[in-house]
Amino acid sequence: MSTSAENPAAAPVGDWCGADPFAPDFRDDPYPALHRLREQDPVNLTPVNTWRISRYDDVAAIFKVAKTSQTATDGTAPNFDPLDQRGSFLEFMLNKDDPEHKRLRRLAAQSLSGKTVRLMEDEVKSSVRNAMDTALKQGGMEIIADMAHYVPSRMMCQIMGVPEKDRQLFNEWTAARTNAFFARFLPPDVQKRTRDAGCAMADYFEDLVRVRRKALGDDMVSALIRAEDEGDKLRDGELVVQAIGIIIAGYETTIGMIGNGLRAFLDHPDQLEILRKDPELIVNACEECLRYDTPILFNWRVLAEPFEVGGKLLPTDAVIWQMLGSANRDPARFPDPDKFDIRRKDVAHQAFGGGIHFCIGNALARMEARHAINEFAQRTKGLRIEQGKLEWSHSFFRVMASLPITFH
Template sequence: MTSAIDTSIPVDTGDWCGADPFAPNFRDDPYPSLHALRARDPVNLTPVNTWRISRYDDVATIFRKAKTSQTLADGTAPNFDPLDTRGSFLEFMLNMDDPEHQRLRRLAMQSLGPNTVRQMEDEVKKTVEQTLDKALAQGGMEIIQDMAHLVPSRMVCQIMGIPESDRELFNEWTGARTNAFFARFLPPDVQQRTRDAGNAMADYFENLVRERRGNLGNDLISALIRAEAEGDKLRDGELVVQAIGIIVAGYETTIGLIGNGTRAFLDHPEQLALLREDPGLINNAIEECLRYDTPILFNWRVLQEPFEVSGKILPADAVLWMMLGSANRDPARFPEPDRFDIRRRDVAHQAFGGGVHFCLGNALARMEARHAIGQFALRTKGIEIRQGKLEWSHSFFRVMAQLPITFH
């Protein structure tokens, strides 16, 4: 057993147990293989020398109690492509430890906190209403592009100060860029596409930062620039990395939440009927969507000191892959975990991670999904909905590229 990833080549140290997250068909339906993994080897040493933690209680315990970092003891990132240096997520707040993490998170929260959620809610409502008006008039819609993508992309671009005319530029960039989080394990063509997206986004935000320095506005980029005057100076490169990371997170995870959540309702029409009958269930329904089919199946932590997990002592510098999708379907925590039930009690899912890196945009994502899915349910009452062919995106996250539906 070694204590850290060998960053040269993968080594055959463990077993995927039939649940290889990099296999082409894994994303189609990962849950049967995650069930088998959790039952067979819940603290699993993989062939690439990382540890997968798949039980709910183990994941929760590590988030609460283990002393962890986002990087190895030598400061390198365990999952990143070492050739991907421009706009690298190595300096993104998600990959940093305190106090740097808290400094950057505090600055970002100025534009992503509760005040922003309240301010953006009317715009979300209007966008959803216009989208559904058009869909009902046309007799159908493409769920991902027309709703799941449109709502969060429009909101995050407004928050960051990106002109509406430039919003479409990020359609391909953000999906490709999610692969940076685990790029070391991906094929060369995916790695190159990820680097190209990083370069394009870095070019864009370097130009936008220069513009904002001469013309500050009421947006996140301007807020980060203003922080310099208050003693929280950000280097240009550091500011650009935060901008790239925030827009990737703001786009892709909420696309997954709205898209996967809507699909869950389409696959379970009795639950869709239940929400129509009782719209007050929408908050619990969103939590059940997050539990049932989370957009991020796993994230990572690095142990800073040995820690016992289900009887195994994992060494310092061990890289842990926290299997959020598996934890959310753990039968020891959730009765009938494969059942989609919007009246489920105590939906304490792990979809937003845990500890100090708990998703800072969770309130915004929940609000957007609440209006998108809630209004979709109400406005399509009494209408038969037929699904077309599902396609997955290039995103590393569990995000669809398209899901057309027709109304009859």
């Protein structure tokens, strides 16, 4: 992948400071570069005229104090590909401000409530137990396909009303579609793959909506249709865009949470042993996994009015990239931040974002990760685990496509 600095539409006005998030090798291990960025230029103007905020307290201030929007004052979305129309995230709740955001989030929240999480917990337990039964019989597993992808994809498709037979269709679609959030800065071939995925997903959900209108179910698509019937009208295409955005969020981020978390334990067998001996640590362990290696390294906001951060006054319409991966390893906030420590106290990471756009599916993701990681830990006692070759997915997020392991 070429770097965004090569994009002729982006006039160089700043410096990547050795931490170009679009460079081919950045996500292999972004943390040394993020450390340098945070130390050398914590409020950094990039070559594409965006501002990167990399200290924990500064990121928190953007979420909690600054008056922000998801779009510029002229209504444009700063990161999106203008050619990307079908299934466009311009109408997705993540790109909306209140009151539109609140309206759309309220409709979706009904299907991602604590009650939903509790109802699905037994099925999650069964899924991870079956995954480990198979892995132990076979002497190994593909961490992503057999666990990190398998569990959340099944749960998310059930929530959305996608039939089990169609689940595999979303493997490539969801990974490719994550790039839409920052597509303006990506190479043409990636932009095209992103647009193609959007069209395919729009086709799928338009068909699914037609089916559900004839026979409503207990899924989120049906709930959105019922909301229309009860007077909370969605604009043309809005229902489909919400479905696309939610299933992507439910797939990709949870794949990353489980996959990156299991990889952290494989790389730190001492921590795996601690969890095996004290499974009650699993709640704190999952929070530490998110702090240590979050699947979303950065997200964005747009300043709705000037805001001073890190001694710099940023203007209205400044595009802010909050570097969550950097904030989560800020030594001013976390002692020994590069250490993976599941006994760490006060793991107040920012992996789920903040403010009104705090991750709507965080309870479901946390529940799935707790069962997946703890089942893996307890069922592999006494085994030596050998890692195979890691491969990254096409996702914009820091999500693996493959990590085979062998049990000995």
